[in-house]
Amino acid sequence: MENDNLLRSCEKGDLTSFERALTSGAELEARDAQGRTALMIATQKNHKEMVAKLIAAGSDVNARDITQLTPFICAAANGFDELIPLMVEGGAELASVNRFGGTALLPSSEKGYLKTVELCIKAGVPVNHVNDLGWSALLEAVILGDGGYLYTDVIKALVSAGADPHIQDRDGVSSLQHAKAKKQSRILSIFENGRLAQSDAILQAKLFASESQLSQALTVIEKALQDNTQDTTELLYYKGYFLQLMKQFPAAIDAYNQAVQSDHQELQFHFYMANCYRLQKQQDSALAEFDKAIALAPKDTFFLYHKSNYLREFGRHEVAVEVMDQLLMLEPSRYDFSFHKANSLRSLGRHQEAIDAIENAIANDPSNPLYTTHKEKSIELLQGE
Known part of the structure; x- marks a missing residue:
């Protein structure tokens, strides 16, 4: 009792x-x-x-x-x-793994949780661990990221901690090669030069933030915005991010929204706003931000994939399956999409459909024991009905 x-x-x-x-x-x-x-x-x-x-x-x-x-x-x-x-x-x-063979650093890098990534690195979580999908934290951040402001900082943190951009996935493609194929210029600058060109104001603000002096960091950004510098959009990102770290979520959303209003092509800010709503447990508002970006860029798998992440987190597996189907229509050979679809189907008790979905992953990567193990589990659950 x-x-x-x-x-x-x-x-x-x-x-x-x-x-x-x-x-x-x-x-x-x-x-x-x-x-x-x-x-x-x-x-x-x-x-x-x-x-x-x-x-x-x-x-x-x-x-x-x-x-x-x-x-x-x-x-x-x-x-x-x-x-x-x-x-x-x-x-x-620190080196423990989840059922996908990933340490704490892999899902946090995948989802763009920069502060978490920094804390895991500081604690000593291995930076070059490869999970059962064949991905390192760096590969996840490049493949499943968008190359924008947030993921640039995630990747910079990983590289600074010794993450190797030459580690290859199961298809023999490295983070460096993926970044080139995706034309992620900011990421390539880090891989090739070890740094990213940023204004003195942003560098100073980031230094304050690294020392947990968020109010000072925000003051530097605010002053730079008042000075009408050329990097307004990037400044608005950091203003929003620092406010988010301070848990001033409505103010962070306002900063992110200013960037969207000034440049409607800056879709990455919908992702940032979605996370602010998520942290406030406003699920529908979070999902609505993804839908805004998807409506503007329906073939951009980044927003569809991360919407599916949120849906699984929220327990909305029916809709998550629909989103995974959209992703598979865009990229039929993405076996990781089939794998996530299978997991949602299993959560729904639709075990035969889960088996069918995982078969697509097995067809693309037949030597991966992760997929066969999950297929066997679904078969076991189906037979137990």
Whole structure:
């Protein structure tokens, strides 16, 4: 009974019930039907104070649920920056991997969670680890990123930490080659020159931000904007990003929206606004930002793919499957799209369809054990119905 109360309190963020359950003898490592501990549930809900109390009480930051996810990797995969230091201090296994064979650095790089990437690097998560899809964090940031302001900084952080742009994916293509094929000029500048040309104001602001002096960083950006410099769009990005780090989400959205209003081709800002809405738990508003960008660039797989990421995170797997179908129409040979589609279908209990979807991934990469393992799991679930 007290175990159930503990798990429910973590789901709701009810600290009073949480403390009562602990005092009454609830087991720290009690699990729900999904194999989630109290710490995993609190992590998924981003309840910082509850997470801190659980770790202080001895909760295992490396305990896995039935999907093989740990609280540490879960925090990184969702960009919950404030939880990362707590997890590291609580004994997180920095080289541990999820069911796709990826460390905490891979999903955070894929999704453009810059602060999380920086924290994982600082903690010592290996930067050149390759997952079972054959991708490193750098490959994920290049292939699944858009080469814009945010992903440029993600890639700069990875390269500065020793990430190798010559590591090849399972098709024999490196990050450098992918960046060239995608014509990501900002990324190529980092790979080829080790740096990116930016104004003195931006460099100064980034230095302040690296020292956690966000107010000073914002002041520098505001002054540069008032001076009517030539890099207004980039300045608006950093203004929005620093405000976002300060959790001033409406003000961050206003800054990002100013960039869109001044240049309607700057679609990347819809991605930034979507994340601000996501962090405020405004799911529909987040998805609406993706839809705005998709309407303007329907063949841009970046927005469709990251919309599917959000849909899976929100548990909206039916729509996620529809989006993956759109992606596969645009790029039929993308076996990673088929893989994600299969996972959503399995979550929906549509196991035969999941098997059919994973077969496409196997056809493209027959030697990858990740796909055959997931196919076997879907077959097992189908036979168990």
